[in-house]
Amino acid sequence: MLESIFLIFLFQLVGEMIQKFFELTIPGPVIGLVLLLVALLLFGKYSTSVKTRLEKGLTTTAEYLLGHLPLLFVPIGVGVVMHISFLENRLLAVLFVIFSATVLSIGFTAFVMEKLQNLGNQNDG
Amino acid sequence: MTDEQRLYSIWVYLQAEPLFWLTLTIGAYLVGDFCYRRSNLFPLFNPVALSIIIVSGVLLIFDIQYERYFEGAKFIHFLLGPATVSLAIPIYQKWALIKSNAMPIISAVLLGSVFAILITYLLALAFSLEREIVLSLLPRSVTAPIAMGISELIGGIPSLTAIITIITGIIGAAFGTFTLDLLRVKKMSARGFGIGLASHGIGTARAMSRDKTAGVFAAVAMGLSGVVTALIVPLIIFLLKI
Missing domain, CATH: 1.20.5 (Single alpha-helices involved in coiled-coils or other helix-helix interfaces)
Structure with a gap:
């Protein structure tokens, strides 16, 4: 759980930095979304125990966050x-x-x- | 100190702390969600709309400044960023379905984004709204930060665009399902896509909480239409000489 929260924050942080640096109109979290998606697709082919654990954690965290998205x-x-x-x-x-x-x-x-x-x-x- | 004075001093303490505003926001949302389920998913009882009305009512009755409320509620607001990033996970899980729908997605994003801008322009024209308001309305269907960026670029009022964008999202979340039932659109992917394109994050949130496929397509439509709208609003303004 903590690992996946760290990863999500990290991708948002990188997204925000890219947005600020290039002065883009696309919001930082959306850039973070695209980067995380690209990372998941790139590593999707490999199956290691670390990757399986991270993916499981990310799925749980995402389901929790998105389940209450309207709030x-x-x-x-x-x-x-x-x-x-x-x-x-x-x-x-x-x-x-x-x-x-x-x-x-x-x-x-x-x-x-x-x-x-x-x-x-x-x-x- | 009398009991009344003691209660008053507790209230003064509470309203300066985040805990009270966080509890109020989550509580209002739970009440909204409960009423929505009880009303058999009646569109006007949308949980977001209801909880906004409840919280605003409390602020107005007790004469509380919005800034004071937001000092506490910002912790909930902060989670929007991480929640946006985490949309990558359901999109990844449905990636095969998105790939097999690539052509419809690209065509529908272009057609839908142009439609959303033009219909807004025509309706604004019908009410002979001032030029500044018209320009602030045009980018309203995309996520607030993008819409505000476009508004600034074309000479609208960004803060007005922010308000208009949020209202758009709430209307999409509340009436989207009803509209799509009326039009008999059955595919969950198409339903989510329309809601995400026309009412960005708030619509996507609604779609995601009802069906994962609808939510994923809403998120894809929201992301793509944000980019497309940023590119075509200035073009449409140039072509129509607005």
Whole structure:
């Protein structure tokens, strides 16, 4: 468990350093995600006892962190409510635009994705 | 000291400590999650939305500054970074499925990202919103740090974009499933993909807590659309002369 927390923090740290150094708009944790994925894919071929143990630990830690992922957005969401007056008289119009555009984009993208998958007969796992 | 004074001094002590705000945040989330399950997954009872309302209500009633709350709640906020990194693990486990869907993924990311930007622009135009608000709205479907970067680049207001982005995520998490049921999209991969593309991390969180395949495809869509949107928003602004 501790090893996997260390690894996840380490990859985020490297991601943040790369983001700062190259002044990228892509957030540090996303760079960390890509780096960890690349590392997992590269070492995926080998099977040593160390690798098996690390992968098992990472799976447990990831499942725990991701199982409660929505909770992690609550503090920043509260900030939005407390600062909503920023939009003043435009609030209702902006909310309507966000609501309609979001629902339409989800529907459009998922619909297109499913059609494209059916074209190629990809399975869903 | 009277009992009342003693209670007051305990309250003064508590609100200066992280423990109280952490307990409140997790408690509010558990209540939200409980109501959501009890309501048979009714979209308006989304746990994130409910817990945000509960915590905001407490802050407003007791006249607490957001900054004071965040001093404590930042420990929960901090975990967002490690949680993002750990998305690599389920993506790795589903890698074969992602590889076999490479073409649909790439096409749907491009089409979906362009659609999300254009529909936002058209609706904002219909309400004749000010140029600064329109520009702040355009990058709203990608994760907040990327959206704020784009907003700054194109002349929007980054802090307004941050607010708009979070609202987008909450709406996607709350109404995504309902919309997809209405459209009869059945494949878990396609459902997650739409939610992740249009409502970034908050939508992905929702998808991940319901189905692993949906969560993984949401995460992939979120990551790719972040990069694609950063590249095409300036292009669309140039082409449409916004």
